[in-house]
Amino acid sequence: MNTLVELSSVSYKYDNIIALENISLTIKEGELILLTGPNGCGKSTLFKLLNGLVFPSSGKYFFAGQEITPKLLKDNLSAKKFHQQIGYVFQNPDLQLFNPTVYDEIAFGPRQMQFDEDKIRERTDSLLCFLHIEHLRDRVPYHLSGGEKKKVSIAAVLALNPDIIMMDEPLNGLDKKARKWVENFIIDFSAAGKTMLIASHEEEIFTMQNRRTVQLDENHQLVL
Amino acid sequence: MEQIKQHKFLLPEKNNKLPVWLTQNDNYNPCRDRDHFIDKTLLALTGKLTLLKNQPAMATDSFFSASFKLICTIVLILLISLSHRLMFPLIVLAVFLTYLACLDSRRISSILKPVSAAMFFSLCIVLPAFISGQQNTLMLPLKVFLTTMSAAFLAQRTAFSALTKALGGLHVPGLFIMVLDLTLKYIILLGNTAADLLIALRLRSIGKNDRKYKSMGSIMGMVFLKANEYSIDTHNAMLCRCFTGDYHVSQKHRLESRYFIYMAIILTMIVVFLYAEEYL
Ligand SMILES: Nc1ncnc2c1ncn2[C@@H]1O[C@H](COP(=O)(O)OP(=O)(O)O)[C@@H](O)[C@H]1O
Ligand SMILES: [Mg+2]
Numbered sequence: 255m256n257t258l259v260e261l262s263s264v265s266y267k268y269d270n271i272i273a274l275e276n277i278s279l280t281i282k283e284g285e286l287i288l289l290t291g292p293n294g295c296g297k298s299t300l301f302k303l304l305n306g307l308v309f310p311s312s313g314k315y316f317f318a319g320q321e322i323t324p325k326l327l328k329d330n331l332s333a334k335k336f337h338q339q340i341g342y343v344f345q346n347p348d349l350q351l352f353n354p355t356v357y358d359e360i361a362f363g364p365r366q367m368q369f370d371e372d373k374i375r376e377r378t379d380s381l382l383c384f385l386h387i388e389h390l391r392d393r394v395p396y397h398l399s400g401g402e403k404k405k406v407s408i409a410a411v412l413a414l415n416p417d418i419i420m421m422d423e424p425l426n427g428l429d430k431k432a433r434k435w436v437e438n439f440i441i442d443f444s445a446a447g448k449t450m451l452i453a454s455h456e457e458e459i460f461t462m463q464n465r466r467t468v469q470l471d472e473n474h475q476l477v478l
Numbered sequence: 479m480e481q482i483k484q485h486k487f488l489l490p491e492k493n494n495k496l497p498v499w500l501t502q503n504d505n506y507n508p509c510r511d512r513d514h515f516i517d518k519t520l521l522a523l524t525g526k527l528t529l530l531k532n533q534p535a536m537a538t539d540s541f542f543s544a545s546f547k548l549i550c551t552i553v554l555i556l557l558i559s560l561s562h563r564l565m566f567p568l569i570v571l572a573v574f575l576t577y578l579a580c581l582d583s584r585r586i587s588s589i590l591k592p593v594s595a596a597m598f599f600s601l602c603i604v605l606p607a608f609i610s611g612q613q614n615t616l617m618l619p620l621k622v623f624l625t626t627m628s629a630a631f632l633a634q635r636t637a638f639s640a641l642t643k644a645l646g647g648l649h650v651p652g653l654f655i656m657v658l659d660l661t662l663k664y665i666i667l668l669g670n671t672a673a674d675l676l677i678a679l680r681l682r683s684i685g686k687n688d689r690k691y692k693s694m695g696s697i698m699g700m701v702f703l704k705a706n707e708y709s710i711d712t713h714n715a716m717l718c719r720c721f722t723g724d725y726h727v728s729q730k731h732r733l734e735s736r737y738f739i740y741m742a743i744i745l746t747m748i749v750v751f752l753y754a755e756e757y758l
Contacts, residue, residue: 307714330722342718348667349711354639354659366720394639396663414719 255282257319258418258449259304264313266299273299275474276313281418281451286444290457291470297453298345300470301422304451305342306333318417338367341416345423347403351395356387356406359395363414381409401432408439418449425454433459519694523673544640545647546740551632553744555625557751565754567620574627589630597623638662653724660712667708672701 259281266274273296281287289297302308303315306327315322317336327333344350353359360381364374382388385405390398395406404424411419424440425433441462444450452460457467469477554570561567578586600622604615632641639662642655675697752758 302714305714305718307717333717333722334720337718337720340718344711344715346711349708350715352660352663352712352715354642354662358639362721363719366722396666410719 255284257281258283258317259451260316262314262316264303264310264315266296266303266308267311268299272474274303277476279468279476281449283417283449284447285449286440286462286465287451288457288460288465288467289451289453289470290455290467292455292472295470295472296474297455297470298422301342301420301451301453304420305340306336334366338363338414339417341411341414341419343404343407343411343419343421343424345426347400347407348396350407351403351410354394355392356390356395356398357382357392359406360409360413363410367414377413381412385409400427401429401435404428404432404436418451419443420451420453422453423455424452425456425459519676523669523676541736542740543736544636544644547632547636548641548644548648550740550744550747551628553747554628557747558621558624558628561621561751561755563755564617564620566751567617567624569750569754570624571620574624574631577631585634589627589634593623593626593630596626664705664708668701668705671704672697675700 257280259279261277261279264274264277265272277300289300291297299308303310304317306322309315309322309324318339320326322336327336351359353362357378360378361374364377369377379388382391385408387402387405387409390402390406395403398406408421421436421440424436428436437459440450440452440460444462444464454460471477558567558570578589581589597619601619604618607615636644639659642658645655645658646652679693679697749758
């Protein structure tokens, strides 16, 4: 199996606050990885780093064999290619959803990839159908309920057809039914051979057989 | 070293007991304070927000598309401002009043309120000229009345998102449209934040608070910080979905039979204008 993500002794600081310390991690294609650890241990920061939104203060980050550097992402084409490969579902959907309607929200990614409008409609409609949210098509995303927002942000990310899906605290603020749905979604998706990285402080919820658990501790280091 | 770090996360054992005063009742008798200020701000804010939130859902299914309504309104405003004679504005006024008469009372008041405010303002401006004998200056308030009214009709009948999309159809740059869309999102998100903070302030203002304006200041500051945070995160979300600065909007048009009706309506407007202005 190919290696998708490789972090070698990566550290990250917000000004002087240490958020990640000496992290080395490899993610192979098709893996389901559960990233756990207490609040403030650096899970969200790790996600930002993996998505090229911040860069290591020291150490190196490789995605699909290519080192991710500010210089690489300055280039429009490499940036688009890189971001297309990672689907990042934010912890707070309010920040992730920025389009006037649910349809536009899902179509945003494919539009940036400059597909023609028929293909965009096909993708969007099939996602609406797959997630059972056809009835939300013309609604304004930020007026939806928490569970609906989560589904829409997942759909928006799936529209990119990414190689790896990263979800930050996917169960936060959801009711029982929505939590169950997200859990099943993760199981189904991983069973379909997709690579997934899930961050959660509730490790006991994710009991999938094939998962690998990676733990961060209070000192922002990996527990080996 | 290890020990110190541990302590950051675990409270020392003996602090885990509830303080005694927390287990007893306070028997608190509040003194009178005027909450008018908070209440008024809260009411105004939430009122405006619900107005924005209760916007009609996308009106694309109606016969007249948003682009048509937008073009129609622009043409109409243009014609009204170009007219020199009283005839055309009067015809438009007649049509508008008839239309207005068909609406329910809530709609009528929500249209007439801003429109009459605008008219009153322009009336005040031209009043000196009118008093000193310039008869035709009254055209200006009438024109203001009609143009704001057509804009109000447009806003009433079309969702904001449909309007920005219609701008896309008129080849307005995508980035500009996105800024408009994002602005609305922020107004609502930040408005909700501000309303939440105000409610929190209201709920905790159980005593006398002489520095309400200061509390308001902190709320505004908090909203400002939130705005900064939101904008950074939303930008990140866009980057993650392949946004690199050039925004692609869908711009696909198929010729439909209803477009001929749209054309006919706009042409009729222009012909009526030319006739009323005695060009024909
Ligand atoms: N924008 C920021 N500026 C400064 N410090 C931050 C910022 N974001 C997070 N931190 C700090 O970095 C550490 C890790 O945070 P985070 O990655 O959000 O943890 P988690 O997601 O595991 O709860 C925390 O100590 C937090 O206070
Ligand atoms: Mg987090």
